[in-house]
Amino acid sequence: MSDTIGVAMLGHAFMGRAHSRGFREVGYLAQPTLRPELISVSGRNREALVAMQKRYGWAEAVTDWREQVADPRVGLFDNGGPNKIHAEPTIEAMRNGKHVLCEKPLGMDAAESHQMWAEAERAGVQHMCGFNYRFVPAVRRAREILESGGIGDVVHFRATYLQSWGWEADTSIWRFDKAQAGTGAIGDLGTHIIDLARYLVGDIASVSALVRTVVPGREIDDHFVATIEFENGAVGTLEASRLARGRINYNAFEVNGSKGSIAFDVERLNELQVADEKSFTRVLVTEPEHPFMQYWWPPGHIIGWGDTFTHEIAHLLAAIAGEGTVAPHGATFEDGYRCAEVTDAILRSAASRKTETITYRGSDA
Ligand SMILES: NC(=O)c1ccc[n+]([C@@H]2O[C@H](COP(=O)([O-])OP(=O)(O)OC[C@H]3O[C@@H](n4cnc5c(N)ncnc54)[C@H](O)[C@@H]3O)[C@@H](O)[C@H]2O)c1
Incomplete structure (x- = not known):
């Protein structure tokens, strides 16, 4: 080879x-x-x-x-x-x-x-x-903590992905063209937090959502809010917006379990907030035993957003070389498809004003 x-x-x-x-x-x-x-x-x-x-x-x-x-x-x-x-x-x-x-x-x-x-x-x-975002060391660490039962049974997930550039945006770009983008904040930002919800907690069974286009003359959404129920019974909320003044790239989630919680914000990419029964502690995810840190610096010498792509590509190349698999830590096309079922359900729910259940198909391959 x-x-x-x-x-x-x-x-x-x-x-x-x-x-x-x-x-x-x-x-x-x-x-x-x-x-x-x-x-x-x-x-x-x-x-x-x-x-x-x-x-x-x-x-x-x-x-x-x-x-x-x-x-x-x-x-x-x-x-x-x-x-x-x-x-x-x-x-x-x-x-x-x-x-x-x-x-x-x-x-x-x-x-x-x-x-x-x-x-x-x-x-x-x-x-x-x-x-x-699956390849942020703190996010992979969050998944490790969840898998080991570190915060007990997960009961609640909430995620927000907020940006503000949408108010004054140049609407001639493809992101505002329905034929090229499909949706606005939902596909651009919402899909990231839907994927994180699935990666950290599990598949989503139903959705109830509100979707709005606020700025006149646009054909795609500016923001949405959704409540979700996971297949494992946990509940959650998702919000994404391009109109959140003051927020630049605020992609944040919190997971609450019976014994503790985990919180993360991409604008503080090297940190994970981990709570026991009482209060949160800030963990700097830069220790040698932390995910992906074998590629980087001594502890505390932080890494950046662009480095997630290096981790992602390393992961894919290893799978191609037969040294691992894309799933479960990388998103496969099945994950991309399952995420799209959730985005479709958000749109259906906004139109019907009802809770929409989601049915997932097999690959039919
Ligand atoms: N993972 C992430 O964090 C992240 C961040 C931003 C964008 N994205 C995704 O990446 C994709 C690209 O987004 P972007 O921000 O790089 O967009 P962009 O507008 O910066 O770049 C788009 C590129 O596609 C090319 N292009 C446009 N139409 C084309 C056509 N018909 N045929 C061939 N090439 C064409 C353009 O020349 C340009 O190089 C989108 O699907 C977006 O959702 C992901």
Whole structure:
């Protein structure tokens, strides 16, 4: 088996940069068995694409993703494009036997996400959906504490993902175009906390939600609130907004159990708040025994948001090399699909003004 894997990536803007940095960094930090070789990056704006290609060290820049998914040098296709172009290129890549990493939300809705998962299973490739917050050391540590029963039986989960840029936003970007984004705050921010709810507590059985478009002239949602019931009986709330003045990237959750609680906020990424029966203690998640810290610095020398992509890519490369599996710590396309069932239920509930139960399908592969 070769010790390198050719990578092609779609998208050269925000996620394109975050993923490129991850692919470059993973080689010397995680030293994976399979080292990524940056074959090609694609996008529509030729000038910006070439500038990015040179800056991050991709060998080629192409303006048609079809060249990438047909390229025999490519073993891993990474889709960091707008939501609308997740399905077609990713499915084509899988049909050509490429392993895939696709940004969240997986598809435009549950039906499309399900199709992507089914194609992945049929192709027999490794598949991962880009829920990078699972790769924050403090979030992985939270999962370890929950799995070991450290806070007893989980009874309550609450999560908020709040940003404020939506008030004055340039609405010509794809994020405000329903045909390209599908939804607004729900798909952009809500999907991250739905995935964290599932990763930390379990699958969601029913949803009751309110969804609002506040700023006139928009066709997608600005914010939503939802109450949820988990299959294991725990209850929870989810909120996401692009209109929360003063909040920049406030992605926070709290889990309450019979013996304690756990709380986290991505703006304090290296910290986990852990409570016993009485009060919270701040734990700095930078000790050598903490998740992912084998790649980094002496204790207390903190890491950053961009580093989650390095962890995510290291995890996927290990799975491709046969040294582990994407699930349960990485989000597979099945996780992306199950998340989409929850987002669909949020929209259904907002329309019906009733509690909507969720039925999950098998892969049909
Ligand atoms: N995991 C995270 O934390 C996170 C954060 C932001 C965005 N995302 C997700 O990543 C994806 C991309 O978001 P972004 O913020 O990087 O967007 P962006 O607008 O910064 O970049 C989009 C890229 O896609 C390219 N593109 C647009 N339309 C295209 C088309 N029709 N064909 C080929 N290329 C096209 C553009 O040239 C650009 O390079 C979205 O699905 C988004 O939900 C995830």
